[in-house]
Amino acid sequence: MKVTQLNGTVRVDGVTDLDLAQTLxxxxxxxxxxxxxxFTGIAFGKRVTMRLDGESLYIDNxxxxxxxxxxxxxxxxxxxxxxxxxxxxxLHPVLDxxxxxxxxxxxxRQEPWEALCTFIISQNNNIKRIKGIVERLCxxxxxQIDGGYLFPSAQRLASLEREDLAPLRAGFRDxxxxxxxxxxxxxxxxxxxxxALPYDEARRELMKIKGVGVKVADCVLLFGLHRVEAFxxxxxxxxxxxxxxxxxxxxDFGEYAGIAQQYIFxxxxxxxxxxx
DNA sequence: GCCCAGGTATAAA
DNA sequence: TTTATACATGGG
Numbered sequence: 390m391k392v393t394q395l396n397g398t399v400r401v402d403g404v405t406d407l408d409l410a411q412t413l414x415x416x417x418x419x420x421x422x423x424x425x426x427x428f429t430g431i432a433f434g435k436r437v438t439m440r441l442d443g444e445s446l447y448i449d450n451x452x453x454x455x456x457x458x459x460x461x462x463x464x465x466x467x468x469x470x471x472x473x474x475x476x477x478x479x480l481h482p483v484l485d486x487x488x489x490x491x492x493x494x495x496x497x498r499q500e501p502w503e504a505l506c507t508f509i510i511s512q513n514n515n516i517k518r519i520k521g522i523v524e525r526l527c528x529x530x531x532x533q534i535d536g537g538y539l540f541p542s543a544q545r546l547a548s549l550e551r552e553d554l555a556p557l558r559a560g561f562r563d564x565x566x567x568x569x570x571x572x573x574x575x576x577x578x579x580x581x582x583x584x585a586l587p588y589d590e591a592r593r594e595l596m597k598i599k600g601v602g603v604k605v606a607d608c609v610l611l612f613g614l615h616r617v618e619a620f621x622x623x624x625x626x627x628x629x630x631x632x633x634x635x636x637x638x639x640x641d642f643g644e645y646a647g648i649a650q651q652y653i654f655x656x657x658x659x660x661x662x663x664x665x
Numbered sequence: 666g667c668c669c670a671g672g673t674a675t676a677a678a
Numbered sequence: 679t680t681t682a683t684a685c686a687t688g689g690g
Contacts (some may be wrong), residue, residue, distance in 0.1 A: 416671060508671090515670040518688060560686025565673090602673050618671040655673080 390466065393542075394453045401446040401456060408493020409441050415651070416516055417612040418497055419507050419523045420540070429525075432500065433459045436536045450462050465615070470648070477649045479551055480642065483633045484649060487656035496617055496650050501580040502573060503540040503612025507603045509565045525557045546570035557614045565600025570615070586663035591616065611647040620646040628664050629657040 391402040413421035413428045421430035426449065428438030437460070438449040448460055457529040474492060478485040489649065506526070510517050530541035530549070547570035554563040572578040578598055583591040588610070607621035620639035622630070630637070634652070642649045657663065 511670095513670065513673040513685080514672085514687085515689080518670080521688090558687060561673095561684090562686080600673065604672060608671080621671075625671065 390461075391455055392453050397450055399453055399456045399460075401448070401461075401466075402444060404441070404444050404446040404466065406474070406493060407441060407446070407464065407466070407495060408491075409439055411465070411491050411494040411655070412440075412497065415491070415494060415655070417512075417608075418499055419505075419511075419516070420521045420527070431534070431537050432463055432503075433541060434534070434539060435459060436534060445637045461657050462498050465498055468495070470495060473645050473648055474652075477643070477645060477652065479567070481634065481637065484652065487633075487649075487652040489656075490656035491652050494648075494655070496615060496647060496651070497612060498615050499613050500540065500609070501583075501613040505569055505573070505580065505598075505601075505609045506540070506546075506566060507614070508608040509569055509600050510559060510562050511608070512562065512600065512602075512605060514562075521607055522557050522559045522562075526559075529556060531617070537648055542571045543573040547574040562600060568599040569601070580614070583610065584616070588616065590617060596658045609651075617645050617647045618643075620650045625657065626650065626654065632664055633657070 390404060393400045394403070409428050410423070413430065414423065418430070420432075421428045424438070427438045428448070429436065429438040435451065435455060435610055437451050437455075448456060451460060455593075474488050478488045492612065504507050507519065507523055510522050521652050526540040530545050531538035546566060549570075551563050551567065554566065557563065559566065571577075573580060578594060586594060591610055591614070592603065592606045595601050595609055596603070601609070604621055604623055607619045610616035610619035611621060620642060622639060630639075640645060
């Protein structure tokens, strides 16, 4: 990758295996908005706009230092997704087929607390409404920066009561958000520890939080802590597995199971007729 | 009105 | 241990 600093924009050449829509608007992060100049979002204290032209990635409102310290990691550009996709394709003929349906997806390295909060909000919910709740959460309790609001800290949310969250219209999830904030602030749940913990222990650590079951825990591990072996299974994925991979368990998908899951998810969404 | 949305807590079998 | 139901809200 070659990094060039323009005015307020960074250009990165040689970016492969990346599709911004597949990566930023696929239900792993809920704060990116597509506009005329690309996808605009806020992470790690910065608000940027990204667009891709061939293998050139442009990031507005960023410096070369920002790219090196934030966005390269955020987009997981050091991981060879071409190789991983090739390896996954060899596991099963259906995976070979599925891998073509989201070949530009990457697993973001999001901030863990944000991932935890947003996936608590995601339960029994739809993407459009999740985005609305997250937006109101940031506007209500996040620090203001140029052009938007940061995701509110756990400390800030831990100081609130359910009635304070009423304007979010998050429904029954408000109490789960507060429980998560309190347990993260008190140290009863240590998110960073979950990066290195054995997978089952990391899952149990997260499930100490009310409203965090196996699905939310796996999403937080995959999308917030980059545990790419995590394989979130929802109702839809369960049907996809039964139909397409009757002889396989989630644990059979290997060390990059989470990436395989993304391929399967997109593939199955494109072929709902496969499930009757 | 009814159904569903990338689920989970709770109570009962 | 497994299975049913409520849960808040909003769009189709």
